[in-house]
Amino acid sequence: MNDIRRTILWVIFGFSMVLLWDQWQVHNGNKATFFPSMGKPIAAASAPAGAASGSSAATASASSVPGASPVAAAAAGATPVPVAAPAPAAQKVTVTTDLMRITFDTAGGSIVREELIHQLSDDKKSNVVLLNDAPGHRYVAETGLIDGNFPNHTTAMTFTGDLEMKAGANELVARFESPVQGGVKLVKTYTFRRGHYEAVVRHEVTNVGTTPVTPRVYMQIVRDGSKLEAGGSFFSNPTSTYTGPAIFTEEKKYQKVEFADIEKNKADYAKESASGYVAMVQHYFASAWILPAGVKRENFVRKIDTNMYSVGVMSQLPAIAPGATQTLDATFFAGPQEETKLEKITPDLERVKDYGMFHIIAKPLYWLLATLHGYLGNWGWSIMALVLLIKIAFYWLQAKGYQSMAKMKAINPRIMAMRERYKDKPQEMQQEMMKIYREEKVNPMGGCLPIMVQIPVFIALYWVLLSSVEMRGAPWVGWIHDLSAPDPFFVLPLVMTLTTLLQTALNPTPPDPMQAKMMWLMPLAFSVMFFFFPSGLVLYWITNNVLSIAQQWLINTRMGVPPEFNLPKFR
Numbered sequence: 002m003n004d005i006r007r008t009i010l011w012v013i014f015g016f017s018m019v020l021l022w023d024q025w026q027v028h029n030g031n032k033a034t035f036f037p038s039m040g041k042p043i044a045a046a047s048a049p050a051g052a053a054s055g056s057s058a059a060t061a062s063a064s065s066v067p068g069a070s071p072v073a074a075a076a077a078g079a080t081p082v083p084v085a086a087p088a089p090a091a092q093k094v095t096v097t098t099d100l101m102r103i104t105f106d107t108a109g110g111s112i113v114r115e116e117l118i119h120q121l122s123d124d125k126k127s128n129v130v131l132l133n134d135a136p137g138h139r140y141v142a143e144t145g146l147i148d149g150n151f152p153n154h155t156t157a158m159t160f161t162g163d164l165e166m167k168a169g170a171n172e173l174v175a176r177f178e179s180p181v182q183g184g185v186k187l188v189k190t191y192t193f194r195r196g197h198y199e200a201v202v203r204h205e206v207t208n209v210g211t212t213p214v215t216p217r218v219y220m221q222i223v224r225d226g227s228k229l230e231a232g233g234s235f236f237s238n239p240t241s242t243y244t245g246p247a248i249f250t251e252e253k254k255y256q257k258v259e260f261a262d263i264e265k266n267k268a269d270y271a272k273e274s275a276s277g278y279v280a281m282v283q284h285y286f287a288s289a290w291i292l293p294a295g296v297k298r299e300n301f302v303r304k305i306d307t308n309m310y311s312v313g314v315m316s317q318l319p320a321i322a323p324g325a326t327q328t329l330d331a332t333f334f335a336g337p338q339e340e341t342k343l344e345k346i347t348p349d350l351e352r353v354k355d356y357g358m359f360h361i362i363a364k365p366l367y368w369l370l371a372t373l374h375g376y377l378g379n380w381g382w383s384i385m386a387l388v389l390l391i392k393i394a395f396y397w398l399q400a401k402g403y404q405s406m407a408k409m410k411a412i413n414p415r416i417m418a419m420r421e422r423y424k425d426k427p428q429e430m431q432q433e434m435m436k437i438y439r440e441e442k443v444n445p446m447g448g449c450l451p452i453m454v455q456i457p458v459f460i461a462l463y464w465v466l467l468s469s470v471e472m473r474g475a476p477w478v479g480w481i482h483d484l485s486a487p488d489p490f491f492v493l494p495l496v497m498t499l500t501t502l503l504q505t506a507l508n509p510t511p512p513d514p515m516q517a518k519m520m521w522l523m524p525l526a527f528s529v530m531f532f533f534f535p536s537g538l539v540l541y542w543i544t545n546n547v548l549s550i551a552q553q554w555l556i557n558t559r560m561g562v563p564p565e566f567n568l569p570k571f572r
Contacts, residue, residue: 091157096175098166098193100336103175106134109154110177110189112142115335117198117286121474123486131286131335139309140224140281142288142333146206146216147315150183158189171195184210185321191333198336199291199346204329208321215320218329220290221313222246222281223305226260242355242468244283246302246312250274255352257282258302263310268302279312280353285470287353288335290314291346296329337470340367354468362461370465380484381477384466384537388544391462392552395455399549400556408443459545463538472537484537491532493539498528500546507553 091108097118104114115132122129132140145153152158158177166173175191188205204218228244246258250271262268271277275297280289290313292298298316305311318327334346343351356363369390373383392399415437423430437443466472472485480490488494501524508520531539 092160094160094164094175096162096164096173096193098173099195100198101193102128103193105160105175105177105191107158107160107177109143109145109152109156110158110160110191111144111154112333112335117336120337120470125474129286132288138225138227140222140288142220142222142290142335144189144202144204144218144220144331146185146187147219148217149185149214151185151214151216152179152182152187156180156182156187166193166195181209183214184208184212185214185216198342199332199334202331202333204331205326206318206321206328207326208323211323213320213322215318217315217317218331219313219315220279220331220333221301221311222279222288222290223309223311224281226264226308226310228283242284245281246310247280247282247353248277248300248302248312249280249349249352250277250300255349258312260310263302263304270302271300273297273299278347278350279314280350281312282353282355284355284468285338285473286336287338289333289350289353291332291334291350292316293330337473338468339470341371356461356464356468359457359461359464362457363465366458366462367465367469370469371471374471379477380472380475380537381481381540384484384541385544387462388541389548391458392545392548395458396552398454399552405443408441412437412441412443462541466537466541467535472535475537477536477540481536481540484540485535487533488536488539493536493543494528494532494534497531497539497543497546498525500543500550501528504546504550504553507550507557 091106093104093106093113095102095104095114097103100118102114102116102118103112105111106113112132113134114130117129117131120129121127132142134141143154145151145156147153156179158179160175160177162175163173171194173193175193177189179187186207186209188203188207190203190205192201192203194200202220206216206218208214226245243257245260246263247255248258248270249255252274253271256270258268258270276294277300278289278291279300280287292314296316298314300312300314302312303310316329318329321327332346334343334350338351338354340351340354343353351364352360366387370383370387373386373390374380377383377386416434419433419437420430423433473483475484476482477484480492481488502521505520505524531542
C-alpha cells in the first residue's frame with residue numbers, strides 16, 4: 002500500500018459512484034443492479050386473499066378495478082362487494098378551500114382530483130395537480146362499506162354543501178348521502194379547515210332494515226405505478242426518491258411497499274394494527290388515510306389492474322341494530338410534505354418525507370434548517386448558515402484531518418525522492434515509506450477518519466435538501482428563483498466545479514502519478530452531475546467547499562506549510 006489514506010478515500014468515492022449508478026437504474030425502471038433490496042421490506046408474505054381479514058382486502062381491491070364484478074371477487078375467495086344498481090351518469094362536484102380545489106365524483110363521493118392552489122408545477126404555468134383521474138394517470142381516494150350489499154365507492158350519492166370556503170369562514174363541509182342499499186344508508190361528510198390540507202371524513206352508517214348488520218368501512222388510495230410525479234422531474238429529483246405505498250404502525254414502524262413487490266405478491270407489511278396510517282408517497286407530496294389511535298384496523302395493498310395499485314385500511318363497525326347509527330371518523334391528507342405540519346396531523350406522518358436510511362440524522366438537521374429560516378426568512382441563506390454551523394461543530398475534528406494532510410504535504414518532496422530511488426524495489430520502498438512516516442510522526446489514516454465521521458451528516462443534509470418541498474419555488478438571490486430547480490445559467494455549477502478543483506489543488510500530490518491524474522479527473526466528472534442538480538444542493542456544496550478551503554488554508558499557514566497549488570501534470 003503506497004498510501005492507505007487515499008486508498009480508503011478511493012473506496013468511499015467508488016462506493017458513492019456505485020450508489021449513484023444503482024439509483025440511476027431504479028430511476029429508469031430497471032431492477033437495482035447492486036442493492037436490489039435496499040430500502041425495501043423483506044419479501045415474505047403475499048397480499049391478503051382468501052377468507053377472514055385477507056378476504057376483505059381482496060374485496061376492497063377488487064371493487065376498485067373498472068368493471069370488476071362481485072362474482073370475480075367471490076371467485077378469489079373474497080366477500081363480494083355488490084355493484085350499485087344502475088344510476089344516472091356520475092357528476093363531478095368541485096369545492097374550493099383556501100389551499101385546494103377538490104373535485105368529487107358523486108359515484109361514491111370519491112375524491113378524483115385535487116389541485117394545490119399555492120404549489121406551482123415545474124413549468125410555473127399552472128398549479129400542481131396531485132390527485133387526478135385522467136387518461137394515463139389515475140390517483141384517487143375512495144371509501145365505502147363491505148361484507149354485504151351495502152353502499153360503496155360506486156354507489157350514486159347526493160351532494161349537499163358549499164362549493165367555496167366563504168370569506169371569514171374556517172370550515173367547508175361537503176356531504177354525500179347514499180340511497181338505501183341492503184337495508185343500509187351511508188352518509189359521508191368531509192370537513193375541510195382553513196389552512197389545512199387534511200379533512201375529517203365522517204362515515205355515518207344507519208340501519209334502516211329489520212335485522213342487525215355488521216359492515217366494515219374501507220378507505221383506500223388507488224394509484225397507477227408510474228413514477229411521473231406531480232411537480233417533480235428527474236432534474237428536481239436526480240436520485241429518484243421513493244414513489245409508492247407506505248404503511249406505518251407502532252409495531253413495525255414505517256414500511257415502504259414497492260410496486261414491484263406488490264406485482265410479484267411479495268409485499269411484506271403489518272396487516273393488523275390499532276394505530277398508524279396508510280399512505281401513497283412521491284417526491285415532495287403524499288396522501289394518507291388515518292384512523293384514530295386505538296381503532297383496530299386491517300391494512301392492505303393490492304394490484305387491482307394493469308399498472309394499477311391500491312393501499313388502504315378497513316375497520317369493523319360494531320353490530321348496528323335496526324334504526325340505529327354507527328359512525329367512524331377518519332382523516333384524509335393529500336398535500337405537500339411540509340414536515341412541521343405533518344407532525345401535527347398524526348404522530349410520525351412526517352416519515353412520508355423520504356430521508357432514506359439517514360432519517361435519524363436528517364430530522365434534527367431539518368429542524369435546525371427550519372429554525373434558521375425562521376430568523377433569516379430565506380432558504381438559500383439558511384442553507385449556507387446551516388453548513389457554516391455544521392463546519393463549526395466539526396471544526397476540531399476536521400482540523401485534525403487537515404493537519405495530517407499538511408504534514409503529508411510537508412514531507413511529500415522526501416517521499417517523491419525516496420520513490421525515485423527505490424522505484425525498482427517495491428518492498429524496500431514500502432519499508433522506507435513507513436520509516437519516514439514514523440520519523441515524522443505522520444499517520445496516513447489521520448486525514449481519512451475525520452472525513453468518514455462527517456460523511457453521514459453531509460449525506461443526511463443532502464437528503465434534507467433534496468426532499469424538502471419548502472425549496473420548491475423558493476428564491477435565493479438574483480437569477481435563482483427556485484432552489485429546487487437547476488441553475489438556468491449554470492453559474493452555481495461552474496462555481497462549484499472551480500471550488501472543487503481549487504480544493505484538489507491545495508491537497509498534497511499523490512506519489513503515484515496515475516493516482517495523481519485520477520485525483521483531478523474524478524472531481525471533474527463528479528462536478529458534471531451538479532449541472533443538473535437543484536440549485537439548493539449546489540449551493541450547499543459550494544458553501545462546504547469554500548469553508549473547507551478557508552480552513553485548510555488557515556491550518557497550513559499555522560503549521561508553517563505555505564499553501565500552494567499543485568497543478569496536474571498529464572504528460
